Amino acid sequence: MVGTDDGAGMNFAFLTDPLSELKPAKDSSVAMMREAARRGHEVWALARPTLAWRDGVVSAQAQRIDPAAQPATGAAKWFCVLDKEMRPLTTFDAVLMRQDPPFDTEYLVATWLLERAQAAGARVHNDPRAIRDHSEKVALTEFAEFAPPTLIARDAATLAGFIDELGEVILKPLDGMGGRGVFHVRHDDPNRNAIVETLTDYGRRSIMAQRYLPAIREGDKRILLIAGEPVPFALARVPQAGEARGNLAAGGTGIARPLTARDREIAVALGPTLWARGLFIVGLDVIGDYLTEINVTSPTCFVEITEQTGFDVAAQVIDALERQCA
Ligand SMILES: Nc1ncnc2c1ncn2[C@@H]1O[C@H](COP(=O)(O)OP(=O)(O)O)[C@@H](O)[C@H]1O
Ligand SMILES: [Mg+2]
Numbered sequence: 001m002v003g004t005d006d007g008a009g010m011n012f013a014f015l016t017d018p019l020s021e022l023k024p025a026k027d028s029s030v031a032m033m034r035e036a037a038r039r040g041h042e043v044w045a046l047a048r049p050t051l052a053w054r055d056g057v058v059s060a061q062a063q064r065i066d067p068a069a070q071p072a073t074g075a076a077k078w079f080c081v082l083d084k085e086m087r088p089l090t091t092f093d094a095v096l097m098r099q100d101p102p103f104d105t106e107y108l109v110a111t112w113l114l115e116r117a118q119a120a121g122a123r124v125h126n127d128p129r130a131i132r133d134h135s136e137k138v139a140l141t142e143f144a145e146f147a148p149p150t151l152i153a154r155d156a157a158t159l160a161g162f163i164d165e166l167g168e169v170i171l172k173p174l175d176g177m178g179g180r181g182v183f184h185v186r187h188d189d190p191n192r193n194a195i196v197e198t199l200t201d202y203g204r205r206s207i208m209a210q211r212y213l214p215a216i217r218e219g220d221k222r223i224l225l226i227a228g229e230p231v232p233f234a235l236a237r238v239p240q241a242g243e244a245r246g247n248l249a250a251g252g253t254g255i256a257r258p259l260t261a262r263d264r265e266i267a268v269a270l271g272p273t274l275w276a277r278g279l280f281i282v283g284l285d286v287i288g289d290y291l292t293e294i295n296v297t298s299p300t301c302f303v304e305i306t307e308q309t310g311f312d313v314a315a316q317v318i319d320a321l322e323r324q325c326a
Contacts, residue, residue: 010321011091012036012096012321013044014044015048015051015096016045016098016099022078024079025303028298028299028300028301028314031303032302032317035315035317036321037067038068039318039322044092046062046095047062050086051113056120057090057120058088058089058114058117059086060089062085062086064081064082065079066079066080066082088117089114089117089124090120092122093321093325094125094321097298098298102175102177103136111129115128123324125280127277127278130274130277130279131296134296135174136295137152139296140293143291148210148287148290149211150209150210151208152174153207155203156193156197159200159209160192160196163192163196169209169210169212170183170185170210170211170244171183172207172210173199174206177297178250179250181199182244182245183199184244210292213287213288213290216244219252219287220236220246221234221236221257221263222236222237222300223259223267223283224284224299224305225270225275225282226280227275228274230268231313232311233311235301237253238252238253239251240252248304254304254308262286262289270284274294280320281299282295282296283299283300283301302317
């Protein structure tokens with residue numbers, strides 16, 4: 001059931017990648033849509049290509065959907081469309097920005113437009129300005145006491161010095177996701193200079209170099225913060241044999257585990273600060289005892305945590321949204 005007639009239901013709009021590209025069985029945004037619909041709220045999907053500003057009003061083509069429907073035709077469809085109209089973003093109780101990177105110019109434009117919608121009264125999560133201010137890789141520098149030895153640079157000699165000093169490092173682009181472009185490099189690797197040249201485009205692009213953390217073999221833990229509060233279970237993404245990257249997109253296996261004391265220490269230290277900036281859903285990546293990434297664009301792993309532990313992450317989000325909108 002979607003929507004209510006008694007006025008108690010709220011209407012939530014999700015700005016995501018195209019609905020047809022979402023994998024409903026594993027997608028965190030779909031999990032939130034389904035939980036919202038289950039509670040009788042209206043669920044709307046906003047089409048990014050139609051987002052527009054005109055005379056102070058930010059609107060988008062909005063489809064009201066039933067995310068739990070299994071239409072008889074088109075077996076791949078996980079939703080059915082109940083309504084479709086061009087709507088100002090201010091007409092929703094909340095707008096959830098859930099688009100995946102790349103954080104390119106169009107992403108930036110979306111945050112600018114959403115910021116105008118917000119100025120006109122729309123409630124947008126995560127806060128568009130905060131998304132813009134937080135590079136998922138560079139934001140780590142603000143919380144360096146929790147990070148492993150890290151260098152952000154583009155100069156070949158500076159990077160070479162770091163690799164020699166640490167002996168074994170991870171090199172990664174600043175705008176990647178899903179493990180894309182992540183290299184595990186030892187100081188005596190005959191390809192090390194070519195890797196640095198390729199990642200930095202011969203010194204034109206800054207990258208991150210980080211101490212290689214052997215604890216990655218126990219997994220890259222995704223710790224979710226919802227309105228500043230940690231989800232009590234992390235999803236440890238364990239790399240496949242012979243693979244450096246734990247990302248599920250790189251074939252990693254997700255195993256839910258209760259937060260360790262250190263995980264909780266990091267979560268409690270960052271949670272309130274990030275939430276005060278309007279970062280409603282945050283995904284910290286923690287390897288062993290170290291923070292390695294702060295994901296703010298469209299953090300995932302809800303479904304895997306819920307399936308393995310019974311702790312309903314989407315419900316924690318919708319609870320928090322209902323409190324916000326009450
Ligand atoms: N310091 C590190 N030590 C060991 N492995 C790392 C380190 N940083 C990243 N990795 C590996 O690379 C993967 C992706 O890194 P991450 O920084 O989270 O970037 P992405 O945005 O691609 O997820 C991790 O899951 C992990 O397997
Ligand atoms: Mg990551």
